[in-house]
Amino acid sequence: MPEGEVALALAELRSSLEVGLAKIDGQLALLVQRSDQTDKAVEDLEERVTTLERGRWPLPAITVLASVTAVVLTAYGVLRG
Template identity: 85%
Template sequence: MPEGEIALALAELRSALEVGLARIDGQLALLVQRSDQTDKAVEDLEQRVAALEKGRWPLPTIAVLTSVTAVVLTVLGVLRG
């Protein structure tokens, strides 16, 4: 193989390698961007869950108070009736 053909083949190989690396760099940048978006979405979701958990605590208490009130009213109804 003459030197000119070898140089041409090496130049083509180098060009193909540069194109491939540029494509990989672009894909990596996209993955980093998506990862950042996912991190932000997870953080937002954690904050929403925490807010829901804080607002949920009275529900069991309200259920117990309602049950106790129903029992007291039933007992009073039986005693008066």
């Protein structure tokens, strides 16, 4: 194989390698972007769940208070009547 053909083959190989690496870099950048978007979505979801949990805590307390009030009023009515 003449020296010129070897140099040409190496140049083509180098070009193919550079194109392949550029594609990989692009794909990695896209994956990083998607990962960042997923992280943001998870953070938003965690915040929403926390907000819902905070807003839910009075419901059991209100239920207990209503039950106690009903018992007290019933007992008062029975004792009076």
